[in-house]
Amino acid sequence: MMKTVILLTLLLIAQTASANIAGTGKIYLPLIANNTTASASYVLLGWNDLGMHCYNRDFKDLAVLPPYNTLWVQVVRRGDPPQIVTQGINVSYSFPANTFSVGKSNFWDYDQLLFGVDLAPNVGLTGKGLAGDMDRKSDHFLAEGIPLTEYDDSDWNNRQPFQLAEIVARDSNGVELARNTVVAPVSTEMRCDKCHADGMRDGIATGRVETNILTLHDREESGDYPAGHTTPLMQRRPVLCAECHSSNALGKPGVTGLPSLSNAMHTRHAEVIPNTTDGCYSCHPGPSTQCLRDVMSQQHGMQCVDCHGSMQQVAQSTNPWLKEPRCDNCHKDAKYAQNNALYRFSTGHGGLYCESCHDSTHAIAPSSQPRDAVKFINLQGHSGTLDTCTVCHLTHPTSGGPHQ
Numbered sequence: 001m002m003k004t005v006i007l008l009t010l011l012l013i014a015q016t017a018s019a020n021i022a023g024t025g026k027i028y029l030p031l032i033a034n035n036t037t038a039s040a041s042y043v044l045l046g047w048n049d050l051g052m053h054c055y056n057r058d059f060k061d062l063a064v065l066p067p068y069n070t071l072w073v074q075v076v077r078r079g080d081p082p083q084i085v086t087q088g089i090n091v092s093y094s095f096p097a098n099t100f101s102v103g104k105s106n107f108w109d110y111d112q113l114l115f116g117v118d119l120a121p122n123v124g125l126t127g128k129g130l131a132g133d134m135d136r137k138s139d140h141f142l143a144e145g146i147p148l149t150e151y152d153d154s155d156w157n158n159r160q161p162f163q164l165a166e167i168v169a170r171d172s173n174g175v176e177l178a179r180n181t182v183v184a185p186v187s188t189e190m191r192c193d194k195c196h197a198d199g200m201r202d203g204i205a206t207g208r209v210e211t212n213i214l215t216l217h218d219r220e221e222s223g224d225y226p227a228g229h230t231t232p233l234m235q236r237r238p239v240l241c242a243e244c245h246s247s248n249a250l251g252k253p254g255v256t257g258l259p260s261l262s263n264a265m266h267t268r269h270a271e272v273i274p275n276t277t278d279g280c281y282s283c284h285p286g287p288s289t290q291c292l293r294d295v296m297s298q299q300h301g302m303q304c305v306d307c308h309g310s311m312q313q314v315a316q317s318t319n320p321w322l323k324e325p326r327c328d329n330c331h332k333d334a335k336y337a338q339n340n341a342l343y344r345f346s347t348g349h350g351g352l353y354c355e356s357c358h359d360s361t362h363a364i365a366p367s368s369q370p371r372d373a374v375k376f377i378n379l380q381g382h383s384g385t386l387d388t389c390t391v392c393h394l395t396h397p398t399s400g401g402p403h404q
Contacts, residue, residue, distance in 0.1 A: 042085070043076040043392055046167045046182035046375060047355045049344050051362025052291035054284070055149075057188035059110040061210035062239045064261075065249065066115070066125060067107055067147040069184050074140045074356050075169045075177070082392040084139055084351050089177060091141040091169045094131035095184070097152045098163055101130065104149040104156055114240045122147065134167075139351055150186045161187040161289045162371040181374045185363070189286030195272065214239060248321035262320035270311035277303040279311075293372070294364035327354075335403040349402035350392075357386040357402065 048071060055067045073091050077083045102108050102121045112118045115125060123129050126145030134141035150159045163186055168179040196212045198205035202219065204212045211234065218232040233239050241247070245261035246254030254260065259267065265283070273279045277292055285291045296302040307325040308314055317323060327346075328337045338346040338354075344361055346354045359365045363372050366384040373383035380388035389396050 040178060041078055042169060042177040043078060043082075043379065044073060044091075044167060044169050044178035044180045045076065045352065045356040045379075045386070046071060046073045046165070046180050047353075048072070048182065048184050048360050048363075049355070050185070051294070051360045052161070052185045052187055052285055052289065053148075054187055054190060055105070055107075056190075057105075058210065059105075059107050059114065059238055061208065061237050062214060062233075062241060063110070063114050064190070064241050066111075067101060067105055067149055067186075068124060069146040069148040069186055071134070071143045071146065071165055071167065071182060071184060072140055072353065072355065073134060073142075073167055073169075074352060076352075076392050078392055078394055080394045082350060086136055086139065086141070088172055089169050090172070091134040091136075091167060092132065093134060093143050093146075093165050093167050095148065095163060095165055097154070098148065099130055099153055101147050101149045104151045105147075107147070110238050113238055139347075140353065146184070148184055148186050150188060159187065159189070159288070161185055161189070161285065161291075162369055164371060164374070180378050183363075183369070183371050183374070185291065185360075187285035187289045187291065189289045190284070191282050191286055194282055211237075248319065260320055262317065263315050266311050266315035270315055273311055275305050275310045277305075280304045290368070292362050293368040294359075294362055295366055296364065298366070298368045359385075 048069065050070070053065075053069045055065050056063050059066075071093055075085050075089060075091065077085050100122050108119060108121055111125075117125065119125070124145040124147030128143055128145045128147070130146065130148065132143070134143040148163055150161050150163065151157075152160050152163075163184045165182045165184045166179065167182055169177045171177055192213060193209045195201065196209050196216070198207065198212065201212065201216050204215050204219075206212050206215055214233040214237070218234055240252075241261050242250045242252035242254060244255045244258055245264050246252055246258075247261045258264070269283070273282050277297070278287075280292075281287050281290075292304060296306075307329075314320075322342070324342060326338055326341070327343050339348075340346040344353075344355055348354055349357070355361075359367065359372060359376075363369070365372065365376060365386075367373065376383050376386060379386060379391050
């Protein structure tokens with residue numbers, strides 16, 4: 001039944017896309033079986049912390065990022081005023097179309113060599129699996145480190161980077177209070193092959209893109225490795241890039257004196273990658289995935305560099321991943337001010353996270369990806385920013401608003 005509901009939702013999105021109201025980016029649909037209805041007592045707001053999570057397709061030679069996805073949820077008790085609830089309820093997640101990862105990824109063959117842990121099949125670095133309970137926090141629920149892949153159980157050949165999570169809130173007796181369907185974006189589309197296929201750099205031809213990269217690294221850095229890391233990379237595979245180059249994404253400190261992974265990658269490639277979104281898609285997902293799909297790119301023509309700056313500017317970031325462009329760099333009215341350095345951690349109206357209503361970084365609603373719209377359609381009958389007050393309020397407020 002659950003799969004049928006999800007498929008029906010997506011079919012309706014596709015069929016009604018042409019009926020968008022001009023200029024609004026909204027798709028209007030009738031509410032369906034797993035929606036939050038106006039008579040419900042609770043509302044489940046869910047989102048992914050980022051617009052896209054990346055991981056290596058193959059780990060036998062090198063690793064940039066492991067399978068690692070993160071879901072956030074806030075549960076609201078409808079009322080005048082509404083209340084965010086964390087006590088006396090449990091929230092669980094699952095992926096009905098994607099129930100296992102072993103076989104779709106060889107990460108579990110190399111987890112001990114790369115991260116020093118021998119994980120159970122289909123369990124990620126934080127102990128989370130493809131289904132389970134979310135962790136209760138002060139004002140939200142969190143499932144961090146889900147080892148999700150981009151392949152449905154029924155199709156291991158074709159990528160589906162916009163995976164669907166079914167999230168359910170229940171009371172302490174197991175009675176369902178609310179549910180919603182939330183996108184968990186994930187992709188391996190890092191196109192290193194565009195520059196590092198056999199013969200493309202210094203005549204190196206090892207038969208694999210990853211070993212071509214390691215061979216080139218060995219040639220260029222020969223004699224310059226830090227103490228304790230003098231062995232050529234090709235002789236100690238698999239290599240975790242963050243072992244030497246710090247990564248805030250992984251919480252790895254790297255080796256003192258070496259640039260962070262972000263700084264090193266953007267510096268080294270600044271001369272060969274154009275400062276365009278297509279240029280960014282040479283490494284970030286990607287020509288097919290199109291991870292930048294938010295309202296700014298779709299309706300206002302903005303590119304990656306409009307927020308992040310040029311490759312050289314990104315290369316000079318003092319704290320990559322933790323110091324990023326802010327919404328209020330451009331939206332300067334005080335009512336749009338972020339209360340946290342990062343948009344994804346910022347809160348606003350009634351203590352809701354900005355992402356709960358506007359959606360994730362790089363996927364801010366309305367998104368070009370129909371699956372991003374499912375949760376909003378489930379809540380309010382149309383896509384785009386959560387802008388229907390009575391989703392959370394019992395009656396329409398007579399004054400005020402999220403940014404007033």
